[in-house]
Amino acid sequence: MDLWDSLFDADKKASRPQEKPLPVPESFPAFPYPTPYSIQTDFMQQLFQCIDQRKVGIFESPTGTGKSLSMICGAVSWLTEREKAEQEQIEEDQKEQSNPQGSKNGSKSGSSDDTPDWVQQHRALSDAAIERQEREQRRRELEERVERIRIREKKMRENLARKMKRQAQGLAPSSGFRSGAGQTKKMVHYT
DSSP states (O other), rough: OOOOOOOOOHHHHOOOTTTOOOOOOOSSSSOSSEEEEEEHHHHHHHHHHHHTTTTOOEEEEEEEOHHHHHHHHHHHHHHHHHHHHHHHHHHHHHHHHHHHTTTTTTTSOOHHHHTTTHHHHHHHHHHHHHHHHHHHHHHHHHHHHHHHHHHHHHHHHHHHHHHHHHHHHHOOOOOOOOEEETEEEEEOOOO
């Protein structure tokens, strides 16, 4: 066994055992035209199968047969199908975890078996940092609100003090006019 074979075997062992091969589709919805040529369909199916089995593929086709489009559509279709299968697997795992009788691993609550500890720790630290930032932002918003209220109250106290001072000087509180000897004069105030 040479180096290449040992690397390939190690790669096979490293792949997750719960991944089931995806069924090769008969049609490809990512294809932008109504119907692909048979050579394009074969190309996309072979590419889909090659990607799903994590193999290296060498594809050839005559000029003008839509190799680039077939490559893109086949890869996008595989990616879409893989994401859909992974989402279904996640939902199935969540159902098993929420069901206490079906739970095989009761020691780890809410974490998947294949997630490394350092990823879980990083996620926990990130969540804590996000919560801390949100609390800090909320605190700053509340402090700004309190400061605006204090400024408004200070202005109200100053206005009240001016009003009381005017009343003490004999000025009418609301009109700004001074009454005396039957005639009124307008007072000008500079502030």
